[in-house]
Amino acid sequence: MLVLGFPVGPLQANCYVLARGEGEPCVVVDPGQDAAEPLRTQLRERRLTPAAVLLTHGHFDHVFSAGEICAEHGIPAHIHPADRYMLTDPGAALGPAGRQLFGDGVAFEAPADVREIAGGDVLELAGLRFEVTHTPGHTGGSVLFGVEAEEGGRLLLSGDTLFAGAIGRTDLPGGDHGRMLKSLSTEVLPLDDDIVVLPGHGPTTTIGRERAGNPFLQDLPAPDALS
Known part of the structure; x- marks a missing residue:
């Protein structure tokens, strides 16, 4: 299995x-x-053909080039319905301070073909099997994508739900700290320690490493206390 990752944007x-x-x-x-440009380089050098775009949530720093990529290759973008509005109104999720900071810099082309996904969905794409887990908190439509490598082992694309040593912020419109804690308690902590986490920002980690050392995962309330 080939996995490429690179940071983009400010x-x-x-x-x-x-x-x-x-x-x-x-x-x-x-x-x-x-x-778009570093992606084109990777596609050309590795002779890859995009079959779909997956979006862990709707914030502009994760979806900005989705429309361009989808149009260029004639492919769909997949996103949870709770975050779909951000594809056409990205400023709505920034709040007043964010809109003042970024101004019109968040304007982009929305994908023409948008397909909604939900927790429990399984997406068969490019010969790979992606399992969708809904983890509201950072945004209402945040999701995890779990995928098994043919060689063994499992990867988790965690978006801004879980980072190495941290979690996503919950103070932007659509964020909810209580829902984040519940998502972490019910959907992240039960995962196997050896799962490799590919986060939305920062370095790769594992569930076991985060369970042991991530301060935001320590002493989480029981799921029934968060309902």
Whole structure:
């Protein structure tokens, strides 16, 4: 299995490309600001053909180039319905301070073909099997994508739900700290320690490493206390 990752844009969001190998169809995850050109380079050098774009959530630093990539290759973008509005109104999720900071810099082309996904869905794309888990908190439509490597092992594309040593912020419109804690408690903590986490920002980690050392995962309330 081929897994490529590179940070893009001023906020250094991670864009990922997954395929069974070079010269194969691939899936692009979270093509954010300034992702189009480095993505084209990776596709050309590895002889990859995009089959779909997957979006872990709707924030502009993760979806900015999705419309351009989808139009260029005639492919759909997949996103949870709770975050779909951000594809056409990205400023709505920034809040007053964010809109003042970024201004018109968040305007982009929305994908023409948008397909809604939900927790529990399984997407068969480019010869890979992606399992969708809904983890509201950072945004209402945040999701995880789990995928098994043919060689063994499992990857988790966590978006801005889980980072190495941290979690996503919940103070922007659509964020909810209580829902984030519940998502972490019910959907992240039960996962196997050896799962490799590919986060939306920062370095790769594992569930076991985060369970042991991430301060935001320590002493989480029981799920029933968070309902």
